[in-house]
Amino acid sequence: MITAGSIGQQPTTRWVQRLDAWWRAANYLSVGQIYLLDNPLLREPLQPRHVKPRLLGHWGTVPGLTLTYAHLSRMIMLHKLDLMLVTGPGHGAAGLNAAAWLEGTYSECYPEISQDEDGMRRLFRQFSFPGGVPSHASAHLPGSIHEGGELGYSLAHATGAVLDNPGLIAACVIGDGEAETGPLATSWQATAFLSPERDGAVLPILHLNGYKIANPTVLARIPRHELNSLLIGHGWRPIEVAGSDPTEVHESYADAVEKCVLGIREIQGAARRGYGSRDRKWPMIVLRTPKGWTGPHEIDGKQVEGSWRSHQVPFAAIREDAHHLACLEQWMLSYRPEELFERDGAPVPMVCDHRPLGTDRISAKPVTHGQVQRDLRLPDPAEHAVEVPMPGTVVAESTKRLGTYLRDAMRLNEEQHNLLLFAPDEHASNRLDAVFEVTGRRWQLATEPGDDHLAPDGRVLEVLSEHLCQGWLEGYLLTGRHGLLSSYEAFAHVVDSMVAQHAKWLHTAARIPWRRPIPSLNYLLTSHVWRQDHNGASHQDPGFVDHVLNKRPELVRVYLPPDANCLLSVADHCLRSHGLVNVIVSGKQPALQYLTADEAAAHCEQGLGVWRWASTDAEGDTDVVMACAGDVPTQETLAAVQVLREFVPDLRIRVVNVVDLARLASPEQHPHGIDDKAYREIFTDAPVIFAYHGYPWLIHRLTYRRPGHDDLHVHGFHENGTTTTPFDMCVLNELDRYHLALAALERVPRVTGRLGHVRQQLLDRLAVHHDHIRRTGEDLPEIREWTWTQ
């Protein structure tokens, strides 16, 4: 048994008629995408063969999305808005595809999906179909910057999009399922950061259709006054639109959207005229409409419209069950397609005209396709370089140098407003505080004496949520601007899932010609595993790099600069790049410096190379290769070479430093990979002791097909962590100079005769240090006198 859905009575007002017709058309097209292979206009009685064999898609959220789209489009036309749309319930892609098709954009982007019957058939067929487009919004969808497959990031993306876009409104549909996630729950705090002067506005539309897959949602079931109270507490002014009669909802929704637009203009206008108030409440909408609205109300005696049963495909036995087939036909015909589409399948003028023109269409916003970009101006890294007269003699904090570089970058882009920095409250503690000479921390709430560099239009965003930092930065990048996220290395794992989703987006977007490559997602992971002097085991985890390297190789880069000048070179390179995920791992503590600016630039360009000045071998005459990647491993490797020079002066050692980790892979594995010949020239046939910053097996994974891999021995982090001195941390994980030196000696047959004697001396020395550290809490004194070749 099927009961008709709530198509409702005939609207009387002209604009409601038009909007409702558009909405019906979009819903018709959505149902068609979920169900039909053929017969898109139902010109002939629906047959099983017209229906897809696998029915995949999410109907429940669609009518809310199409309704919202219709109302926003109307408001764009009425008020000439610069408005984009982010849809959290991305699984409703059928509705969004339909909208883009009605707007003509879909056919502009995909000419074969034309605005006629053939195009409609192709639109239906491709949806959730092999070789077609997914059932959730993806980079395929014109006008979208948001995937909506994994839930939780819509509001953060919308917030990031309007940062530094003062004319833009990012409307953002938030599903009540998504609203239960942590990232979304904290995203409401955007009100404390968005500047009414400098930024555009976010217009959240919390869509309470009441159900998830099988459960009601929390926000739909708490009392209305509590929901209001919650949103007000977050700095918003909620306006409720509720109902199940389309005409009534159209009228109240139109009214609510207009109130929001006027409210936004009032807040921004006042602030921009200098009369801004901290008491402002940004308007938003709470939309309560039935899940699967206008779909079948009841099937086989069970409620579908307005219930969790309409979440995905409301009924699916179409090919087998003639009654279900009839239900589907009846459902589609209830939208009165004959009023909506011409004989050739094109939308009738009434439907067609319900759309803004050109790039005002939601699906044609250039800002969502990376088409609005201003080139980033960057300073010369050499101007911020450390003077290094001799390797290992100067101490500097690498990130401090990067701080002055970023400060100058801020200055150079002061007018174009296209660079922002993000971190969970750590720019100063991560030694990037030079940026505060030219800008502040964005902050809209009350200030108090003693506050440090808070500013309503600050270009540094700090909030104690990696999710928000990442989500805001993604939104900022996806709309064509540039940024950097710095984080404690261990806590980058908080956003593992987000970076995976972003990489998927980049992967798809790269193959879509009307999307311009967007600036890269750049991470600076500092306060890393080896220097958690304050924090201990909970802050020690170098695995983010492993996670990122599981993504498509053409999209991901990992850099481990050994010193400040290399960090500058690498960061400069990353900030200039597009379409990538770049991860830079670099300590913030005072550390030895090795390369001059020129040497660093050349070394980073190569990505890896022999450090001749630290080596004692001659071409074709190497006993052992001491390789290293990462600042602390580099320091310990060089110290190990000093130890070996002292104890086994005739040992022929080659030092290899790796900055760009992907160089270790083959060219087939990664575009930065080097071929076996080049690999062998660098690593020789000798045994290799590799001191690596993170989990050692990552190096094996990159090199297992390399010649000589059987004699590659990696030292790295073995999850032995605690609060202790930097040197003791190395000892705990056998990454220290003595263990490295011993490992080298053990692998060189020529010297193993002397091994027993040397081993005892090295272990004795290690024991002395260890004892000293445990007794006094003081670390190993730094090496002040190095012996270099020449």
Added chain:
Amino acid sequence: MITAGSIGQQPTTRWVQRLDAWWRAANYLSVGQIYLLDNPLLREPLQPRHVKPRLLGHWGTVPGLTLTYAHLSRMIMLHKLDLMLVTGPGHGAAGLNAAAWLEGTYSECYPEISQDEDGMRRLFRQFSFPGGVPSHASAHLPGSIHEGGELGYSLAHATGAVLDNPGLIAACVIGDGEAETGPLATSWQATAFLSPERDGAVLPILHLNGYKIANPTVLARIPRHELNSLLIGHGWRPIEVAGSDPTEVHESYADAVEKCVLGIREIQGAARRGYGSRDRKWPMIVLRTPKGWTGPHEIDGKQVEGSWRSHQVPFAAIREDAHHLACLEQWMLSYRPEELFERDGAPVPMVCDHRPLGTDRISAKPVTHGQVQRDLRLPDPAEHAVEVPMPGTVVAESTKRLGTYLRDAMRLNEEQHNLLLFAPDEHASNRLDAVFEVTGRRWQLATEPGDDHLAPDGRVLEVLSEHLCQGWLEGYLLTGRHGLLSSYEAFAHVVDSMVAQHAKWLHTAARIPWRRPIPSLNYLLTSHVWRQDHNGASHQDPGFVDHVLNKRPELVRVYLPPDANCLLSVADHCLRSHGLVNVIVSGKQPALQYLTADEAAAHCEQGLGVWRWASTDAEGDTDVVMACAGDVPTQETLAAVQVLREFVPDLRIRVVNVVDLARLASPEQHPHGIDDKAYREIFTDAPVIFAYHGYPWLIHRLTYRRPGHDDLHVHGFHENGTTTTPFDMCVLNELDRYHLALAALERVPRVTGRLGHVRQQLLDRLAVHHDHIRRTGEDLPEIREWTWTQ
């Protein structure tokens, strides 16, 4: 210049005097831990040599934690409460160590840290010192179940702890920094799930000390009425305690805590007498006190107390600057230690008596040490087994079988209330819905007709937040109960960081004798990468396993059961285990079944093995090994063998199936690893084509030192995903039967003469399938007729 902190005037009431003395003692001991190596009682004038060379710790949050501890202890005594404490700002471990020492528990757990001057010296010295304890709460801390290094999980842990613990109150200090994180922001929703009958109560204490490392906090700077509004919206009744005069704060804090306790008792009492109301608001406290309270008010002309400058070590140049040294001494003396400690260093009776007795002490709660456990009763997996008369002839949904097993497990533990299931709204969609025959989904909010199995005391917790599912489950396990988290495979990455932290906790806890091993953290990852028929690329990511395998090998297990009976065997094993993180990956879709219950039990016990019935080789006479791990790879491997039997009937193939991934490692790498001899017996010297469920390099990482690794060829997921048919997904990643068969042929020199001919036929067949799928949307028909050996 230093200005004295706010020690305040002399309290008049007796209980305030006692409580304040205890508080001063705890603060004194905290400062001592951060700064001193020696001279703990300041018996002689403070000298540089008494001070630690590296000053590590977080003072800012300490006075709030010790204050809270003091008040909760008083309330335990007054009202005979069963109360435990979770402290989000875990970096204030100095304060918590101090409290546990004052309660005597520290000395009971660590006899060398006795309650006298020597013990006090050791307490100070070990803090954030090489070989000692970290600066944040960790498993070392008696009474703690929460690390507090990574922020965001305190309230979720507290919530998990009180589930099914009706008599327990879990007080939970939430830092205002932590409150900005996503996981914490969504944790407030616990009110929608906690049953006043079945569960205990959480008492959140939101500590607004106003600052993070360098920024003010959002919740401390929004207007008070907004904060109230926010918390009320989340279902809480906030009671504010604010001030900077200790005596005043003591009085109002005591009053507030008592109100909360009475409020909790009232709600629970009414509900348990059958008069519960859905309108209830759980009481909580908003505590506004200065950051670094009672510390130096000003140093070198800059405000410290009440400012972000007191976040970590308020002043650090003690060894170099005589004035700073004097400041430190003055600060410590301001607590009037002579009133607090006897000559021998023991706390004076007034301080000592301010503590509950025995296991009522916060630091001695058996429930926080895994000491309260009831054995889980589990059904016989064989009772839920699929009948498998012949491999590959029966189709079943693996997780559906697990569902009936879990249903019976629920029944068996009905009275002991020690098993809960957690998932983000997916038990039904993941086919575990048999559990709803015996229990419901826990839900305290309003219900409506058509709701599906909601129940106030349901034993299934569903909320659309992986963070909450994980956090609640961790809290439940850490207090000695059992559970399972099922999740879409891809979205397990949402909790990457949480599982890493939990593994660190297990690592430390395993070495602490007074902590009993807690039940394992069990994941069921279903809706996996190969069967995202509905969802597409955003839902395709098998990398959680890679992340987990980066943790300490003795703690982590990964299982890939190939069919339902193996899933049952593995799940049963995991639920019985303790102290581990177990990850099970298994599809939910109808799939072929291979092993009987007995065969499955034996195969899972071995962890990997030769499937003779699927092989065509004889001992010592193998052309190629077709290995597989995971349900879809197993199916494609067996189908590849059928293809090879058809085209190259004389090929001698061995089929190896791997359930327990760690078996591939060596015994040195992982306790489940097998030695090279056993490995060779299984994998022979022949080339190995390995079809793996996830990223292929994980298999290489586990096997790179194995004999024959050069001839091991892994097929797996290459991040080529979309919404398509299951077979098409395999083809896109070359994990399908034809690519596997071709890969095998290419590696067997004996048959390469015939390769060209066979290759073309296989590619033709692949092309036919591919074309069929793209044209019709229908997948490959299943193989119905298998040829097995014998």
